[in-house]
Amino acid sequence: MKILIIEDDPNVLELVELTFELGWPDIKLIKAVTGEQGMNALESEPPDAVILDIGLPDTNGFEIVKAIRLFSDVPIxxxxxxxxxxDVVKALTLGADDYLTKPFRQMELLARIKAITRRSHQGDQDLKVSHGLWRFGKTLTELYHGQQVFHLTPIQGQIMQTLIKQAGQFVSAETLAVKIWGEHHAATADDLRVHIHHIRKKLDPSDSKLIVNKPGQGYMFSPD
Structure with missing residues (x-):
């Protein structure tokens, strides 16, 4: 598996390289320090995922996300x-799959990369999960309501898979976090809240009750 990192800070590049060497040695890390180098690498050696800094010397990460999404659905x-x-919502709106703030924990970086690349493993995708008119298409990134299709990021798809499977019941934030990022996650309640917020905006911006939340109980898919 190949991971492309577009980052101009040599200290961050060194830390990411060390993280993969220790925690996921089978990964081939491709490094680019400018947006232009990153785009060239995407075309010459297509990666399985991209780690993208927002602040780059020749452009910003938002512009790179937009450019990538014109021709590729590689996880970002x-x-x-x-x-x-x-800024987080903007990145997700443009097509990023997840975000991580600096400074970051090494194991959290690995967990998040594994989460956004998990869509390639069909065993992790129960596409038969449905509720009423809500169902998945060919992957968890395609959610249908009748004939209308909503395009989700891999993480959003994993969240909806879990919520639809437990439709009408509250699912704790911890259960959702483990499903997405694994048992050793370092995700916060705010991380999950941002993803839920973005899912709501995609599925039905005017209906805040499609996914309801209750302090201490978690989130519930309640389309009825």
Whole structure:
């Protein structure tokens, strides 16, 4: 498996390289320090996932996400020092699959990369999960309501798979986090909240009750 990282900070590049050497040695890490180099690498040696910094010397990560999504659905993890929710939502809206703020924990980086590349393993995708008119298409990134299709990121698909399977019941935030990022995740409640917020905006911006949440109980898919 190949991972492309587009990042201009040599310290971050060194840390990411060490992280994969220790935690996932089978990975081939392709490094680019500018947006232009990254786009060239995408075309010459297509990766299985992209780690993308928002602040780059020749452009910004938002523009790179838009450019990538014109020709590829490769999973993208945004790496950023920005913690403003508007930046996170913007990245997800443009087509990023997940985000991680700097400084980051090495095991969390591995967990998030594994989560966004998991869509290639069909054993992780129970496409028979459905509720009423809600069903999945060929992958968890295609969610249908009748004939209308909603395009989700892999993480959004994993969230909806779990919620639809337990439709009408609350699923704890911890259960969802383990499903997405694994048992040793370091995700926060805010991470999950941002993804849920974005799913709501995609599925039905005017209906906040499609996915309801209750403090202490978690989230529930309640389309009825």
């Amino acid at each position: 993890l945004m790496l950023t020092v920005r913690v403003d929710e508007r």
